Amino acid sequence: MTTMSPNDNQAFFAHPSAIIDDGAVIGDGAHVWHFAHVCPRAVIGRGCVLGQNTLVAQGVRIGDNVKIQNNVAVYEGVELEDDVFLGPSCVLTNVSNPRSQVSRKAMFEKTLIRRGATIGANATVICGVTIGRYAMVAAGAVVTDDIPDYALIIGVPGRQRGWVSRHGHPMRLENPGAVVRCPETDLRYTLEHHARFHCLDIEEDAPLPVPLATGMVPYRQLNSRKSDRAGNS
Ligand SMILES: CC(C)(COP(=O)(O)OP(=O)(O)OC[C@H]1O[C@@H](n2cnc3c(N)ncnc32)[C@H](O)[C@@H]1OP(=O)(O)O)[C@@H](O)C(=O)NCCC(=O)NCCS
Numbered sequence: 001m002t003t004m005s006p007n008d009n010q011a012f013f014a015h016p017s018a019i020i021d022d023g024a025v026i027g028d029g030a031h032v033w034h035f036a037h038v039c040p041r042a043v044i045g046r047g048c049v050l051g052q053n054t055l056v057a058q059g060v061r062i063g064d065n066v067k068i069q070n071n072v073a074v075y076e077g078v079e080l081e082d083d084v085f086l087g088p089s090c091v092l093t094n095v096s097n098p099r100s101q102v103s104r105k106a107m108f109e110k111t112l113i114r115r116g117a118t119i120g121a122n123a124t125v126i127c128g129v130t131i132g133r134y135a136m137v138a139a140g141a142v143v144t145d146d147i148p149d150y151a152l153i154i155g156v157p158g159r160q161r162g163w164v165s166r167h168g169h170p171m172r173l174e175n176p177g178a179v180v181r182c183p184e185t186d187l188r189y190t191l192e193h194h195a196r197f198h199c200l201d202i203e204e205d206a207p208l209p210v211p212l213a214t215g216m217v218p219y220r221q222l223n224s225r226k227s228d229r230a231g232n233s
Contacts (some may be wrong), residue, residue: 027064045082063115077108077127084113087139094127100136108220114149115205116166123158128190133204136164148191150197150203165189166208167215170223171197183222185212 005085012030014020024038027046032038034052042056045064056062062074063082071087074080086092094108109127115206117131120139131137132149141158152170154161163171165182173180174197179200188200193223198204 007113018050021058051088069121078111078112078113081115081117081133083116085118086113087119087123089122090119091122091124092119092127093125096127117147118168119143134164134166148195148197157158162191163191166199166202167212168219182216184217187212 011028012026012032014032015034017034018032020026020032020038021040022048023040024042026032026038026044026045027048029047029087030044030049032050035041036050036052036054038044038050038056042062044050044056044062045066047061047065049067050056051068051070053071054068057076059076060074060078062080063084065082066080066084068074068086071133072086072088072090073092075092075094078092080144092111094111095104096109098104098130099185100168111125111127112130114133115132116134118135119125119137120141122139123137123141123143125131125143127188129146131143131147132151134149135147135153137143137147138152138154140156141153142156143153143158147153150163150165151160152162152164153159163173165171165185165187167182167184169182169184171180172180172187176194179188179190181188187202189197190200191197202208
């Protein structure tokens with residue numbers, strides 16, 4: 001077991017109460033906070049944040065700049081691409097039909113959370129699904145199926161309620177081929193063939209330009225329910 005203090009000459013920070021097992025790999029600039037546990041063979045990318053009381057199970061692969069909020073366990077079978085955000089106390093799973101009497105350790109089911117996706121606070125992801133790039137799962141939702149890129153998923157069971165921009169704003173399309181702009185950034189988006197929502201200005205796998213990487217306007221200032229309803233009535 002290795003623990004590190006802020007004064008150790010390490011390329012990442014780990015709070016002294018964190019447990020980092022031998023054989024875990026943690027990227028430069030990462031922060032591992034109080035009581036986190038990183039198991040052997042876990043690989044965590046650069047600039048990640050593991051909040052208080054998080055677990056990264058053995059062999060789990062996590063990309064760069066992933067933010068994991070407090071009380072989240074990333075179990076075997078789960079893979080997180082770059083820039084994923086896991087909200088506080090969200091639940092990831094790895095067996096669909098768990099039974100205490102039946103060991104399924106050799107057959108954990110895969111869940112892939114793709115680049116830039118967000119899982120809201122207290123949401124649950126049933127294993128075996130792929131969550132698309134920049135998808136947004138609302139707080140408390142239960143994900144049971146694959147989710148397309150940029151989809152907004154709300155409720156129990158989770159249902160798609162529209163699309164969101166890379167900055168997490170609802171994108172309302174007048175018609176499927178329309179071009180819509182994110183109110184915060186002016187980036188343009190469209191829906192192709194009734195299925196593929198994507199950004200016209202920045203490739204999904206390209207990093208955000210630095211000026212767009214800091215929030216500029218609070219969510220409710222652009223998306224207040226009252227103004228939405230007035231506009232839609
Ligand atoms: C997804 C989210 C951004 C939507 O917020 P919003 O703009 O207030 O949503 P809307 O006003 O467009 O709501 C649309 C509908 O969904 C409902 N709704 C919104 N969020 C919901 C949620 N989390 N669960 C269930 N229903 C929800 C609204 O009541 C509304 O219902 P109606 O059409 O019957 O009136 C927000 O719910 C959310 O979950 N954000 C994530 C917060 C989080 O987990 N942060 C973690 C970091 S601290």
